[in-house]
Amino acid sequence: MNEIANLADAFTSGELWQIIALSLSISLSATAVATILGLPFGAALAIWRFPGRGAVIVAANALLGLPPVVVGLALYLLLSHSGPLGGLGLLFTPSAMVIAQTVLALPIVTALAHRAGEEYWAVYGDALMDLGASKPRAVPALIAMARAPMLTAVLAGFGRTISEVGAIIVVGGNIAAYTRTMTTAIVLETGMGNLPLALGLGLVLIGLTTMICAGAFALAGRSGQ
């Protein structure tokens, strides 16, 4: 019961709200960038035929299994003051965490958008071109047509970012009130032996993710009507 009281304390102290806000802003920002780049790129891969296209598709799918801690480490070395991009001063900032999660989410959004776009293009591609659409103009049309699986691509990207800890704990440093997110707080509480509180935070995280997915489906459903 003491731990439930701890969780209640955490909620009322405002610290937890800040952690939740940071988690959401970082993951949603990374998902937004991955979506803005990945959906058109995936759709374009479904429409255009060019040399090396197969290799790009294989690469996007292979990167689905990109280990977060490796992404974190590579970015750490790039952003460190003794690294090539050290002058930007981004290491141990929320911005570095957004970059790391964007790198992780982009292949997921791209690969799933390509798969969705390919199916719709096979069925509706000729009709779209007969209607006089140019290939560049077919990209947004294809995304709009395949919006249900495209939404799944975006949510898969979001799922990757909100649940991820390996990359952001390396490039963010888990600094209290600055780069501490839900997942890094769970790592910290586990390390301090606060297992029930860590589990409680995990349940809050799962609840939030569910709410965001439900909200996305509701929005998509309304815009589809």
Added chain:
Amino acid sequence: MRSIWLGLLAAVAFYAPAIAADARPEATITLASTTSVDNSGLLAAILPEFTKTTGITVRVLALGTGQALDTARRGDADLVLVHDPEAERKFLDDGNGVNRKQIAWNDFIVVGPNDDPAHIAGGQDAKEALTAIADTAAPFVSRGDKSGTNALELRLWKAAGIDPKTGAGAWYRDIGGGMGAALNAAAAMPAYTLSDRGTWLSFKNKGPLRIMVEGDAALINRYDVIELNPAMHSGAKLAPAHWLALWLTTQPGQDAIGAYRLGSAELFHPSAANPK
């Protein structure tokens, strides 16, 4: 579809305050420290007073000592607060650090399961206890992460004339993790491990573990603050970092360290005036 794009735009707008916070780091320094001073709650308890007095915000990276020194070496921290005399000496000799000062001390303890298969409970000699653990092949968890605690553990094995690696895969369990991870693992196995007292006192998942050996002079745990050498780290925020080093080693900081307690236990004994 349009509403999805609007939602994404809103997400970017939501993130904007975090970017703005990145943009004004002048009065903010990064302290590379160890998990034991951070997870025990000490820094969270004393740093607000420093920030109130000086206006300098301190961002704390809680790492193992080895990693904390490496982070500073690469130029990614402005000040270090660590506890491994040998690694610190190397950091100073390499020209990375200057002005090492002890701020506080406490001690290490050997903890282990209640049923005590190696029969070391109540002892005061760490070397003897480790020898008994190795002789009985009782499970022992090692941090294995180049932290200050790990470094001391390896020195104790060496002093006892034992190569624990011969027990790897059997009783010697190198988990490659922080103090908390080691205590969680030791509580679950159960196994013996070496812990700093601060983490032990604040740790909430002790399970069957209790203190087995304490009071050996070899188990003293000294925390030192080290400033960066301006000649090698001109990019670091040396002036505000110096203020923090000064504060930690003079009366206001020393008083704050001594005043930090969990229950009735004083976790860190301030020792800037009389280094141990």
